[in-house]
Amino acid sequence: MAIKYGRPIELREVSRRDGTAASPALDLTIRPRRNRKAEWARRMVRENVLTTDDLIWPLFLIDGDNKREQIASMPGVERLSVDQAVRDAERAMKLTIPCLALFPYTDPSLRDEDGSEATNPDNLVCQAVRAIKKEFPEIGILCDVALDPFTSHGHDGLISDGKILNDETVAVLVRQALVQAEAGCDIIAPSDMMDGRVAAIREGLDRTGLLDVQIMAYAAKYASAFYGPFRDAIGSAKTLTGDKRTYQMDSANTDEALREVELDISEGADMVMVKPGMPYLDVVRRVKDTFAMPTFAYQVSGEYAMIAAAANNGWLDGERAMMESLLAFKRAGADGVLSYFAPKVAEKLRAQG
Numbered sequence: 001m002a003i004k005y006g007r008p009i010e011l012r013e014v015s016r017r018d019g020t021a022a023s024p025a026l027d028l029t030i031r032p033r034r035n036r037k038a039e040w041a042r043r044m045v046r047e048n049v050l051t052t053d054d055l056i057w058p059l060f061l062i063d064g065d066n067k068r069e070q071i072a073s074m075p076g077v078e079r080l081s082v083d084q085a086v087r088d089a090e091r092a093m094k095l096t097i098p099c100l101a102l103f104p105y106t107d108p109s110l111r112d113e114d115g116s117e118a119t120n121p122d123n124l125v126c127q128a129v130r131a132i133k134k135e136f137p138e139i140g141i142l143c144d145v146a147l148d149p150f151t152s153h154g155h156d157g158l159i160s161d162g163k164i165l166n167d168e169t170v171a172v173l174v175r176q177a178l179v180q181a182e183a184g185c186d187i188i189a190p191s192d193m194m195d196g197r198v199a200a201i202r203e204g205l206d207r208t209g210l211l212d213v214q215i216m217a218y219a220a221k222y223a224s225a226f227y228g229p230f231r232d233a234i235g236s237a238k239t240l241t242g243d244k245r246t247y248q249m250d251s252a253n254t255d256e257a258l259r260e261v262e263l264d265i266s267e268g269a270d271m272v273m274v275k276p277g278m279p280y281l282d283v284v285r286r287v288k289d290t291f292a293m294p295t296f297a298y299q300v301s302g303e304y305a306m307i308a309a310a311a312n313n314g315w316l317d318g319e320r321a322m323m324e325s326l327l328a329f330k331r332a333g334a335d336g337v338l339s340y341f342a343p344k345v346a347e348k349l350r351a352q353g
């Protein structure tokens with residue numbers, strides 16, 4: 001008996017209608033709505049669930065004390081001084097969010113052509129890692145590896161004659177990863193898209209004895225318009241010269257994403273990421289099905305901003321759109337999501353019990 005989508009095909013042709021019935025009722029054997037008739041029934045057949053374990057919460061850092069600064073293009077998201085980041089870490093702990101991701105707004109006076117502040121063991125990110133780990137050693141901390149928060153030109157790598165240098169950049173990224181790992185960060189997440197950086201970072205960590213530090217590779221990261229608000233948040237929007245298309249991926253490609261992911265896995269990535277999220281759910285699904293690795297997606301700043309802005313205008317139900325957008329990642333096969341909605345989602349999940 002031929003089976004398609006779980007039912008014998010022959011059954012579809014069976015009709016109990018005798019042709020004379022005057023009843024307005026359709027003579028349907030199969031009524032998919034039966035399984036949706038009540039909340040308990042919908043819960044019973046539900047295929048995917050979102051839990052707080054699926055969340056990674058990105059925080060923006062800024063120098064100072066007791067400071068929380070609104071980011072205009074990301075309503076509800078703030079830049080935090082280190083002491084306030086510790087308070088948000090406490091909130092994350094209480095909400096059972098497993099991991100934070102840290103991004104610095106670097107003071108313009110500390111930015112230079114080579115992004116040298118990235119390798120300062122006492123930079124804002126390293127200070128925050130130490131402060132959070134001191135109070136809450138049980139929470140996971142992920143640190144981004146790339147030079148863009150630190151360079152005067154806003155690019156992720158070193159530049160010479162307008163070209164982003166690959167191998168020279170990788171050498172700096174290894175040093176950046178090492179200062180972060182030595183500060184106590186648990187997961188190193190290279191977001192720069194240079195070739196060979198995962199292998200070089202793994203080698204550097206292992207040589208230093210940091211064998212347990214994980215690598216989550218931004219393996220398939222696209223040159224995307226959806227990063228706009230993030231660049232406001234870290235202060236690189238105005239300074240960025242040109243675009244990132246010579247290192248970030250072309251939005252038209254998915255086979256290339258598989259090759260990028262395969263390389264990062266072979267170089268030692270423990271987890272892989274696709275970024276942005278919602279516009280690239282097809283890539284998440286292909287990556288998960290092909291490699292069966294822990295696979296993450298980044299619901300990036302522009303995705304957050306779209307939902308937040310529409311909600312603030314009363315154009316859509318913000319909470320429902322938020323929950324629906326996150327469940328979509330689970331459906332696509334993601335094991336977790338970096339999302340600026342993380343604390344709100346966790347609160348909502350807790351309220352639902």
Ligand SMILES: NCc1[nH]cc(CCC(=O)O)c1CC(=O)O
Pocket residue numbers: 144146148156191192226227228229230231244299300301302
């Ligand atoms: N390399 C830095 C980096 N790490 C994460 C994001 C974007 C995150 C977001 O938009 O939320 C970016 C921006 C970029 O590549 O320009």
Ligand SMILES: [Mg+2]
Pocket residue numbers: 193194195196219260263264
């Ligand atoms: Mg790559």
